[in-house]
Amino acid sequence: MSSAEKVSSVQIVLHGIGVSPGVVFGPAFLLSSRALQVIEYNIAENEIDLHISRFEDAIIETRKQIKKLQNNLEKLSDIHDASILDAHLMVLDDMTFIEDVVNTVRRDRKNIEFVVNLVSEKYAQVLAAVNDDYLRERVADVKDVARRLMRILSGDFDNALHDLKHKHIIVSADLAPSETASLRKDMVLGFVTNMGSPTSHTAVMARALEIPAIVALKNVTENVKNGDQILIDGNKGVLIINPDEDQLEKYGKLSEFRKSIERGLANLKLQPARTIDGRKITLCANIEGTSELDSIKEHGADGVGLFRTEYLYLAQNKRVSEEDQIESYADAANAVFPNHVIIRTFDLGGDKYIPDAHIAKEANPFLGCRSIRMSLLYPEEFKKQLRAILRASHRKNVKIMYPMISNAQEVVKANELLEEAKGELRRSGVSFDEEIDVGAMIEIPAAALTAEIIAEHVDFFSLGTNDLIQYTVAVDRVNERVAYLYEPTHLAVLRLIQRTIDVGHKNNIWVGICGEMAADPVLTPLLIGMGVDEMSVAPSMVPLIKDAIRSVSYEQCKELAEKAMECKTAVEVLSICRKMLKDVAPELLELT
Numbered sequence: 001m002s003s004a005e006k007v008s009s010v011q012i013v014l015h016g017i018g019v020s021p022g023v024v025f026g027p028a029f030l031l032s033s034r035a036l037q038v039i040e041y042n043i044a045e046n047e048i049d050l051h052i053s054r055f056e057d058a059i060i061e062t063r064k065q066i067k068k069l070q071n072n073l074e075k076l077s078d079i080h081d082a083s084i085l086d087a088h089l090m091v092l093d094d095m096t097f098i099e100d101v102v103n104t105v106r107r108d109r110k111n112i113e114f115v116v117n118l119v120s121e122k123y124a125q126v127l128a129a130v131n132d133d134y135l136r137e138r139v140a141d142v143k144d145v146a147r148r149l150m151r152i153l154s155g156d157f158d159n160a161l162h163d164l165k166h167k168h169i170i171v172s173a174d175l176a177p178s179e180t181a182s183l184r185k186d187m188v189l190g191f192v193t194n195m196g197s198p199t200s201h202t203a204v205m206a207r208a209l210e211i212p213a214i215v216a217l218k219n220v221t222e223n224v225k226n227g228d229q230i231l232i233d234g235n236k237g238v239l240i241i242n243p244d245e246d247q248l249e250k251y252g253k254l255s256e257f258r259k260s261i262e263r264g265l266a267n268l269k270l271q272p273a274r275t276i277d278g279r280k281i282t283l284c285a286n287i288e289g290t291s292e293l294d295s296i297k298e299h300g301a302d303g304v305g306l307f308r309t310e311y312l313y314l315a316q317n318k319r320v321s322e323e324d325q326i327e328s329y330a331d332a333a334n335a336v337f338p339n340h341v342i343i344r345t346f347d348l349g350g351d352k353y354i355p356d357a358h359i360a361k362e363a364n365p366f367l368g369c370r371s372i373r374m375s376l377l378y379p380e381e382f383k384k385q386l387r388a389i390l391r392a393s394h395r396k397n398v399k400i401m402y403p404m405i406s407n408a409q410e411v412v413k414a415n416e417l418l419e420e421a422k423g424e425l426r427r428s429g430v431s432f433d434e435e436i437d438v439g440a441m442i443e444i445p446a447a448a449l450t451a452e453i454i455a456e457h458v459d460f461f462s463l464g465t466n467d468l469i470q471y472t473v474a475v476d477r478v479n480e481r482v483a484y485l486y487e488p489t490h491l492a493v494l495r496l497i498q499r500t501i502d503v504g505h506k507n508n509i510w511v512g513i514c515g516e517m518a519a520d521p522v523l524t525p526l527l528i529g530m531g532v533d534e535m536s537v538a539p540s541m542v543p544l545i546k547d548a549i550r551s552v553s554y555e556q557c558k559e560l561a562e563k564a565m566e567c568k569t570a571v572e573v574l575s576i577c578r579k580m581l582k583d584v585a586p587e588l589l590e591l592t
């Protein structure tokens with residue numbers, strides 16, 4: 001069948017969650033499913049050799065990849081045991097396995113992907129049944145190697161995207177945050193996924209890159225075929241496969257209308273983020289890397305409220321040297337001077353998994369060795385980062401922030417390591433900000449409920465509501481099946497936020513919010529009314545939030561917050577917030 005024949009002309013409209021705004025139209029490019037669906041088909045006699053030679057090539061490529069991984073692991077030898085991959089190489093060298101695959105292709109005349117899966121499953125089952133702990137443990141190795149082989153056979157992520165020659169809309173079951181980070185804006189118009197949620201790091205990254213995106217489409221990979229023309233509206237979460245002329249015109253006009261609102265908002269760039277009655281809110285930007293620094297200026301932010309430094313690591317898939325870290329942090333500090341940059345220490349784990357670490361194999365990564373827990377587990381690595389931050393701080397506009405704090409002792413321990421790092425720099429005669437501010441992210445209910453104890457050890461709090469919500473209502477932030485329960489305006493969440501702000505102010509420390517709640521203009525008046533001092537959002541969202549801030553009075557906001565606290569449901573809160581935005585800045589509703 002030719003590729004033209006494969007393209008369907010049936011029109012289908014799908015609804016998901018728009019996580020990164022913008023309307024785009026273009027051909028679909030289907031990435032192989034992350035869940036690796038194995039296709040089975042018969043092959044002709046004269047195709048057998050071709051399939052066997054693809055298998056041989058895949059073995060060579062797999063071996064190369066494993067060796068490379070092993071080299072990387074060896075460089076990180078204090079954490080990792082590179083020898084684990086020897087077992088994977090042994091599977092690849094196992095002649096019984098290889099011959100079994102080749103013989104099965106010849107005998108059954110099935111495609112190679114199907115046969116590799118079949119034979120490796122058989123091997124795994126046999127090993128699992130053996131009464132020998134060592135052999136049973138090899139099941140995971142066989143599965144791992146088979147998965148790698150299959151990915152290569154079906155064209156893996158990097159290769160597939162690398163080969164794109166024209167702009168496409170990526171269609172995939174799911175995307176990891178690191179994969180999203182590697183999308184090339186010149187070849188990727190937008191992306192859509194079956195899975196995902198608005199606060200997943202994949203969505204966060206899409207907004208940072210300003211690539212229109214829709215997640216939680218459930219079965220988009222089954223409805224779209226390679227080459228289908230698709231239209232996506234990243235604001236409203238609508239996807240149309242093979243749209244007709246009328247729809248293209250309608251969405252073209254809508255996009256123009258939104259752009260005209262955005263052009264109006266761009267005039268606010270040099271205006272302060274201040275309410276009608278004069279309450280100043282520090283409006284900062286969240287960044288994942290230094291490539292976003294220009295965007296901060298362009299959109300008129302007051303500084304950086306969250307630098308997600310773990311993306312330095314994820315972008316290269318390996319540790320970042322102290323020197324490279326200093327360069328990134330100093331670039332950020334210089335770019336926003338005299339405004340501040342809040343550098344958050346590595347927040348690895350959760351959905352920002354590290355493919356080469358054993359730690360990633362936890363059953364519940366969001367509840368595991370994530371974030372500050374991982375930093376404290378590897379103090380030398382942590383100190384390396386702290387030294388790098390300190391060395392970028394001599395202009396006194398850098399602040400340090402610890403993520404995922406669950407008790408005051410973690411802050412005390414982190415501060416002790418910070419003092420050690422300072423001592424090391426003093427001894428080397430390196431200058432830095434001796435009075436550097438330290439903050440704690442409040443993103444676990446336990447931290448919010450004991451904020452007065454944590455307050456003794458920090459200079460500021462920053463509410464990480466993306467995690468605070470998931471840990472409060474017990475809803476995995478990346479699981480679309482329970483996304484309906486992920487409610488930012490849940491009363492429990494609002495009470496924890498209010499408590500944190502009140503405790504912070506009572507202890508003379510300011511309180512910011514850098515979770516995605518801060519980027520929803522519908523919630524801006526509520527957060528102002530609750531007393532938040534700083535908001536930090538994706539650079540592209542700064543103009544919207546500034547407009548929302550400048551459209552209300554602090555008095556109005558306080559009244560709204562009081563009313564919200566008396567509501568009984570999250571929906572009620574949302575509805576009074578929407579009503580207020582509709583009254584004061586209706587144009588923003590179109591953009592959200």
Ligand code: PEP
Nearest residue numbers: 443464465466467514515
């Ligand atoms: C948060 O949890 O709200 C936050 C800002 O951190 P991250 O999204 O990186 O977990």
Ligand code: MG
Nearest residue numbers: 443464466467
């Ligand atoms: Mg967080």
